[in-house]
Amino acid sequence: MKRLILGIILILVASSAFAQQQFLYSAKFICGRTSAAEPAAFAFAPGAYFTSINVKNFSNTNITVQKRFSIGHFDEVPGQLSAFFAMPAPPSRTEEIECRSIYAHLNMPVGTFIEGYVEIRSPLELDVEGIYTLQSGTSVAMHMERVPKRP
Numbered sequence: 001m002k003r004l005i006l007g008i009i010l011i012l013v014a015s016s017a018f019a020q021q022q023f024l025y026s027a028k029f030i031c032g033r034t035s036a037a038e039p040a041a042f043a044f045a046p047g048a049y050f051t052s053i054n055v056k057n058f059s060n061t062n063i064t065v066q067k068r069f070s071i072g073h074f075d076e077v078p079g080q081l082s083a084f085f086a087m088p089a090p091p092s093r094t095e096e097i098e099c100r101s102i103y104a105h106l107n108m109p110v111g112t113f114i115e116g117y118v119e120i121r122s123p124l125e126l127d128v129e130g131i132y133t134l135q136s137g138t139s140v141a142m143h144m145e146r147v148p149k150r151p
Contacts (some may be wrong), residue, residue, distance in 0.1 A: 047136030
């Protein structure tokens with residue numbers, strides 16, 4: 001009888017831990033047009049930076065993910081941290097987090113130069129990919145990067 005009770009307790013503890021599991025992602029963003037300060041600090045090349053982060057729920061389940069934004073400043077000064085925002089993630093659909101929505105969540109004017117991270121928390125595993133574009137003069141550069149889940 002003791003083994004049965006111990007077995008039930010172990011199953012309940014394991015299933016509770018599994019139910020509470022969250023998948024975490026941390027995707028970089030860079031948005032806006034540089035001022036003279038960024039190139040002078042050797043932080044960023046002059047130009048206009050754009051970010052688009054695609055988040056795909058490849059499961060067959062409707063979920064809601066939580067996201068928040070943090071920005072950094074020169075001289076290792078921590079920047080603003082937003083509250084968490086809910087984002088619906090329907091099955092087999094892709095959501096896009098782009099600079100305009102990042103500005104809105106941080107209550108900042110569109111075009112202000114910012115860089116930082118979006119933290120994404122999900123009850124299920126996701127596909128997350130960042131697309132980064134820089135326009136400098138007549139040149140354009142683009143880079144795509146898959147964002148792994150955090151351990």
